[in-house]
Amino acid sequence: MIDLNLDTPLTVLLPLAIVNLWHAVPLIVSVSLVCAATRHELMTPILHHAVRFAVWVLVFMGVFMCLLQLMQYLAS
Amino acid sequence: MAKSTLPPGYSAPATDDAVEIELRSPGIAAALAWLLPGLGHVYQGRFGKGLLFFVCVFGTFLYGMLLGNGRVVYAATPDVVSREFLQRWQFACQAGIGVAAIPAYLQVVHDPSGEDPLPLLGSFMAPPRKRPLPIEDDSGNMTTQPDEVAKWTVDWHPNFEVGTMYTVIAGLLNLLVICDAYAGPLVIGHTASDEEDEDADSPASSRRQS
Numbered sequence: 001m002i003d004l005n006l007d008t009p010l011t012v013l014l015p016l017a018i019v020n021l022w023h024a025v026p027l028i029v030s031v032s033l034v035c036a037a038t039r040h041e042l043m044t045p046i047l048h049h050a051v052r053f054a055v056w057v058l059v060f061m062g063v064f065m066c067l068l069q070l071m072q073y074l075a076s
Numbered sequence: 077m078a079k080s081t082l083p084p085g086y087s088a089p090a091t092d093d094a095v096e097i098e099l100r101s102p103g104i105a106a107a108l109a110w111l112l113p114g115l116g117h118v119y120q121g122r123f124g125k126g127l128l129f130f131v132c133v134f135g136t137f138l139y140g141m142l143l144g145n146g147r148v149v150y151a152a153t154p155d156v157v158s159r160e161f162l163q164r165w166q167f168a169c170q171a172g173i174g175v176a177a178i179p180a181y182l183q184v185v186h187d188p189s190g191e192d193p194l195p196l197l198g199s200f201m202a203p204p205r206k207r208p209l210p211i212e213d214d215s216g217n218m219t220t221q222p223d224e225v226a227k228w229t230v231d232w233h234p235n236f237e238v239g240t241m242y243t244v245i246a247g248l249l250n251l252l253v254i255c256d257a258y259a260g261p262l263v264i265g266h267t268a269s270d271e272e273d274e275d276a277d278s279p280a281s282s283r284r285q286s
Contacts, residue, residue: 023238026139027245030132034249037128038256039263041097046128 024061028054097122102258109257111174113250116257129253133246137173140242143235147228148243149176150203151184166240172247172254176201190224204228 036049099105100120109116114130117123140148152164162168171177180201186194193202204224211227213219221227229236256262 020234027136027242030136031245031249033128033132034252037125037132037261038252039261041122041125041261041263043124046125 028057032057097260099258099260106254106258109254110172110250113173113253116254120257125256129256133173133249133253136249137170137176137243137246140239140244140246142239143232143242144228144239145232145236146200147204148236148240149180149201151177151180152203153188154181154185166244169244170247172250176243176247 032050032054033046035053036046039049040046098120105116105120107116108119109129112130113133114126114128117126117129149167149170150164151161151167153160155161167177167180170180179197180203183194183197183200183202186192188203190203190205193199206223208220208222209224209227210218211221211230213230221230232239
């Protein structure tokens with residue numbers, strides 16, 4: 001059992017976070033497609049909008065992950 | 077029969093005229109969309125979007141059920157106007173998919189304590205038992221959890237929480253599907269001022285001005 005606390009190094013936390021982050025992939029795909037499909041009627045615009053939406057979500061998540069890591073580094 | 081209008085230039089190949097989508101019986105379509113994601117769209121003849129919504133929304137819901145071993149969808153009380161029902165807010169979101177809400181609601185109406193589930197459904201979507209239950213931990217020691225939800229959370233951590241979130245999000249996504257079945261897609265078209273700006277910026281317009 002891994003004891004996680006503020007002193008746990010990034011080399012342990014990051015792989016664990018990546019493993020859990022795989023759960024987000026089907027969710028991002030599904031949410032992107034549904035949100036795009038409620039904005040368009042034809043398949044081509046739906047797929048284009050879904051890709052843009054998914055990229056936006058991933059960038060948003062990445063920015064916040066970096067911010068949280070920076071805050072953890074500053075707090076330690 | 078209702079109609080939804082797509083703005084000019086929306087369809088492929090692009091047209092100069094607005095495109096109208098006929099929405100057959102929006103109320104019935106919305107009710108069918110609540111019952112099963114995509115069914116309302118199939119009823120209206122929009123087969124592509126119906127299939128897309130079914131695969132995405134119902135697939136998300138089924139994946140959540142799979143992660144949570146089928147126990148992530150349950151209702152706390154049959155009284156929908158109560159604080160206890162809202163404390164189980166996850167079910168209020170999961171109820172966005174009707175086919176998910178009905179068995180769970182039948183179970184809780186039959187027996188809110190979870191001790192005597194419906195014979196036809198067994199423990200499927202039955203409410204958790206609210207008494208201490210023994211559990212064997214990873215080291216083989218027997219411990220006691222205060223209720224069945226705690227036992228599920230410990231047994232299937234972290235998949236129980238992840239599965240719950242998947243089913244919650246699927247239920248909320250189906251609300252968007254219901255709106256699309258009732259009123260068509262929310263397309264933001266060009267306004268008259270945008271078209272005038274585009275005409276002013278176009279090369280043909282520049283040549284005309286010179």
